[in-house]
Amino acid sequence: TQLLEQSPQFLSIQEGENLTVYCNSSSVFSSLQWYRQEPGEGPVLLVTVVTGGEVKKLKRLTFQFGDARKDSSLHITAAQPGDTGLYLCAGEATGTASKLTFGTGTRLQVTL
Amino acid sequence: GAGVSQSPSNKVTEKGKDVELRCDPISGHTALYWYRQSLGQGLEFLIYFQGNSAPDKSGLPSDRFSAERTGGSVSTLTIQRTQQEDSAVYLCASSSYTGLQYFGPGTRLTVT
Numbered sequence: 596t597q598l599l600e601q602s603p604q605f606l607s608i609q610e611g612e613n614l615t616v617y618c619n620s621s622s623v624f625s626s627l628q629w630y631r632q633e634p635g636e637g638p639v640l641l642v643t644v645v646t647g648g649e650v651k652k653l654k655r656l657t658f659q660f661g662d663a664r665k666d667s668s669l670h671i672t673a674a675q676p677g678d679t680g681l682y683l684c685a686g687e688a689t690g691t692a693s694k695l696t697f698g699t700g701t702r703l704q705v706t707l
Numbered sequence: 708g709a710g711v712s713q714s715p716s717n718k719v720t721e722k723g724k725d726v727e728l729r730c731d732p733i734s735g736h737t738a739l740y741w742y743r744q745s746l747g748q749g750l751e752f753l754i755y756f757q758g759n760s761a762p763d764k765s766g767l768p769s770d771r772f773s774a775e776r777t778g779g780s781v782s783t784l785t786i787q788r789t790q791q792e793d794s795a796v797y798l799c800a801s802s803s804y805t806g807l808q809y810f811g812p813g814t815r816l817t818v819t
Contacts, residue, residue, distance in 0.1 A: 599749075637711070637798050637810025638750070683749055687806075694740075694763065695808065697749035 598622075599686055599698035607704045608674055616669045616682055616701045624686035627660055627667045628695070632681040674705045709733070711811035713799050719817045720789055728784045728814045732801030739782050740800045740808060741774055750798060756782065789818045 599620045608614055618627070626645040630638035642651050644660035644667065651658045655678075657670040667684055684698040712731045720726050732739050738757045742750040752766040756776045767773070771789075776782040786793055796815050800808040 601749075636812050637800070639810070640807060643807065685750075694752055694755055695750075696752070697742075700749045 599684055599696055601682075601684060601698040601701045603701060604699065605702050605704075607706065610675055610705055610707050611673050612705075614671050614674060614703070616671075616703075618667045618669075618684035618698050620665050620686060622686070622688065623664050624696075625664070625689040626687045627664070628685045628687070629658055629667070629669055630683040630685060632683060633679075638681075638683055671703075674703075676705045676707060679703055679705050711799055711801050711809055713797075713811040713814050715814060716812065717815045717817075719819060722791060722818055723788055725785065725787045726789055726816065728786075728797050728816070730782045730784070730799030730801075730811060732780065732782070732799070733803075733809055734780075736801035736803050736809075737779070738802045738806075738808075739776055740802075741782070741784050742798045742800065743768075744796045744798055744813070746795075753784070753797075786816075789816075791818045794818045 599618055602617045626643055628643045629641045631641055632638040642653055642658045644658055647662045647664045649660045655672045659668045671678055682701045685695040687695055711733055714729045718726055740755050741753040743753055744750050754767055754774045755763040771787045774784045794817050796813040798810055798813045800810045802808045
């Protein structure tokens with residue numbers, strides 16, 4: 596069974612601080628996705644990374660896929676209250692027809 | 708241009724009763740997925756439908772769980788003889804040829 600461990604599980608920071616969320620596995624994934632989920636809603640896709648070492652930026656969010664395609668990180672610069680939510684990484688293993696393995700989740704709270 | 712819809716949004720049932728959860732995918736999406744999410748955690752894959760192919764049922768936790776997809780569109784997830792450990796948010800997602808999954812808002816199931 597492929598597992599994706601996220602750390603930290605919970606993070607409470609003040610507006611303007613920077614943070615990094617990690618997603619680690621012993622398995623190789625053909626692609627890795629990051630989602631954000633708000634209460635009462637389904638996860639919303641933020642980004643997909645497919646190449647080892649790939650870095651993608653989405654405004655204040657920077658996503659990196661590890662060289663070996665086993666891990667990923669999400670860095671948020673100058674966090675804002677609107678960034679609050681549950682961040683989930685999800686990996687797609689080769690040959691699994693888009694069946695995703697989700698990480699354990701990181702709950703982020705950004706306060707004023 | 709509607710997204711994935713699910714009904715009901717909330718369901719409270721007594722232990723031992725059967726429940727049916729419905730998912731309406733995005734029109735034209737050939738793939739449909741069911742996941743379960745317990746108490747703000749990551750998502751657990753349940754079942755995957757792709758076109759007319761046999762569904763991938765590898766994530767169903769027991770034979771009390773079943774799902775069908777009629778006419779390649781609407782899907783129903785059925786849980787028979789519900790148990791308290793079945794309490795969770797059940798999420799449905801659909802995808803097109805890109806494989807990117809779009810999630811519905813989920814059904815929160817509470818078994819008392």
